[in-house]
Amino acid sequence: MKDAVVIGAGVSGIVAAYTLKKAGFDPLVIEKEPYIGGSTHTLREDGRIIELGVQSVLGQDEFMAFTKELNLKPLHPSKEHANTRYVYLNGQLKRMPSNPIEFLTSDFFSIFGKIRLLREPFIPPKDDPKESISDFVTRRLGKEFLDKVVEPFVCGIYAGDTDKLSAKYAVRRVKALEDEYGSIIKGSMKKKALGPQGEITSFEGGLLTFLEKMASGIDISLESVALKITKKDDIYTIDTKSGKIQTKSILIATPAYSASYLLRNLTWSMSAELDQIEYAPVIVISAIVKHPLPKGFGFLIPRKENTIMLGALFSSNLFKICKEDENIITIYVGGERRKDVADWPEEKIISQVKKELKQILGIEDFEKYYFKKWKKAIPQYNIGYERFINTVKDIEKMNEGVFIAGNYI
Ligand SMILES: Cc1cc2nc3c(=O)[nH]c(=O)nc-3n(C[C@H](O)[C@H](O)[C@H](O)COP(=O)(O)OP(=O)(O)OC[C@H]3O[C@@H](n4cnc5c(N)ncnc54)[C@H](O)[C@@H]3O)c2cc1C
Structure with missing residues (x-):
């Protein structure tokens, strides 16, 4: 039997497992993908660092102290770039x-x-x-x-x-x-x-470095989908694709819709409630361009401008992530306002983004691009959201040894 099982190897699951390990437990992390990170999705390719999920984090005091504990050297953009932001208007x-x-x-x-x-x-x-x-x-x-x-x-x-x-x-x-x-x-x-609550922060090798550092020394089972949790006496059994795991303590660190599915045998109606949390889709395109970028952090686009783009980050202004003679711009598309775009094929999205970027920045083409569609990217704290927070509290109260973590709580 395992001391504790953490389901999901995104930042929530990895931080929890690291903390458990530090406290003397020997947790097992199970992750459905063949890699850790969840929505921290760093690619390291041809000398470039490409972030197709989380771009940077806000270096609040507690977080910065934690990076010291991990012996990580944080990177921050210059003040000039960090404080110069644009809005696309008329x-x-x-x-x-x-x-x-x-x-x-x-x-x-x-x-x-x-x-x-x-x-x-x-x-x-x-x-x-x-x-x-x-x-x-x-x-x-x-x-x-x-x-x-x-x-x-x-x-x-x-x-x-x-x-x-x-x-x-x-x-x-x-x-x-x-x-x-x-x-x-x-x-x-x-x-x-x-004002901002801390400096914009990343790490040598991208944000995944932060998770990798914590994950070293932790028992992680990749490509291991948790399918179901059941309970007999005070022991939980987790069915995975490759077998059953038993434990008295489970931390579910998956998105809400996965947690809902996993909890269905323990608490049907409350788990169904978690499935009601809405997620907005986001498409992330990281484009390599020769075109110079304006100084600054990036720009946002108001709904009234009627674009499929939500905005873009001038990523290579912020961190050294590519070769000297190129730039990287990270483009965000879709969101709640253009949910329909999540169903468009990649070529159609790229073609429309190029049209919009030409108008906004004069960028006509990409040397290369990286593309990721997050169909359920960000949980929406919509009106009445407290009902979901109460549901999570009730699930934990009624199932001793079950804990829930994530950005929807
Ligand atoms: C495109 C995008 C950009 C973002 N940019 C930023 C940013 O710049 N700054 C910022 O602070 N935040 C950003 N966020 C938000 C941030 O990513 C999240 O708040 C945070 O990473 C969530 O981490 P998590 O561990 O809770 O969940 P996730 O990262 O979603 O991890 C959950 C993990 O659980 C796994 N899993 C799911 N179901 C199962 C199962 N049944 N069995 C086993 N494993 C399972 C998944 O594969 C995944 O690895 C962004 C999010 C997205 C999607």
């Missing part, structure tokens, strides 16, 4: 203001938009757990701020729809400022709370 890349003064003095917002922003501290707070991001931002900061900043920004993080995403869950840090200080502007001035 057929043009516009530099996004990077501080409150610029918001008011640049021509990014109309005069009406600026006046509306200045009214924010005088708008009374409201406590509505069912409020969408669109309603919350329009109420506090105005429609122009929603359309030009928040909608594209939220799309960049969740690939989501601001009309459906819950303000309370999806932008909880910002909503908390209203709850605590009665105003986002007043709260952020008092707490300095809206």
Whole structure:
């Protein structure tokens, strides 16, 4: 019998297994793919580092301390690139203001938009757990701020729809400022709370290096799909493609829809509930180009521009990931707003992306490209999301020894 079994070798599963190992346990990780990483999907090819999933992480204090423990040398982009971001507005890349003064003095917002922003501290707070991001931002900061900043920004993080995403869950840090200080502007001035929470971070060899470092010394069974969990007395049996594994402790670190399937024999109705969590599709294209890239981090595209692209990162500006005479641009496509594109064939997507990139940056062709379709990429913290959080708590409470981890909790 195993001490503990972790299902899923994405970052959640690997961190959990590493922590268990450090605490003196001997966990087994089972992973359905022939590689670890989950949505951390680094390719190392021809001297290039290609990230087709997670691009970088925010180096918050706790995370940076952890990288020290792992003896990893973090990499960060220059401030100049990290702080220069664009929004594609009316057929043009516009530099996004990077501080409150610029918001008011640049021509990014109309005069009406600026006046509306200045009214924010005088708008009374409201406590509505069912409020969408669109309603919350329009109420506090105005429609122009929603359309030009928040909608594209939220799309960049969740690939989501601001009309459906819950303000309370999806932008909880910002909503908390209203709850605590009665105003986002007043709260952020008092707490300095809206700036980035850490530096953009990756590692030599890409983000997978972080997972590989933790995974060395851990017992991982690859190409091992967990199919079913059953319980007799206080022992759990996990059926996998290659046999049965018994344990008293299981950590399920798969996406919600897989967890739902795995838990069906332990708790039918609650596991069915987890399957209701919506995921937005995202297509990631990492293109090698000879064309120079503007300085900066990348750009986002508001819904109104009607593109299939959600935005792009100027990846080779951020980290040294390719040869001197080439650049890498990472393009995001689809999301909630263009779910249909996830069913398009690759050639059709590439052809449309090239048309859009030509218009936006003048890039006409790729030297080479890497392509990955994530049909269920990012869980959507839509209105009413607390019901899923409660379901997870109930599943854990009713099944002693079962734990659930992941980015949907
Ligand atoms: C395209 C994309 C880009 C992103 N970019 C960023 C970014 O730049 N920065 C950031 O902070 N976050 C980003 N995210 C979000 C981030 O990837 C996730 O929050 C995080 O990686 C989730 O990790 P996880 O371990 O919880 O799940 P996953 O990475 O999904 O790992 C789950 C693992 O479980 C395995 N599995 C599933 N079912 C079974 C089964 N039955 N048996 C065995 N194994 C199973 C899967 O194969 C997978 O390896 C991005 C996500 C995507 C999809």
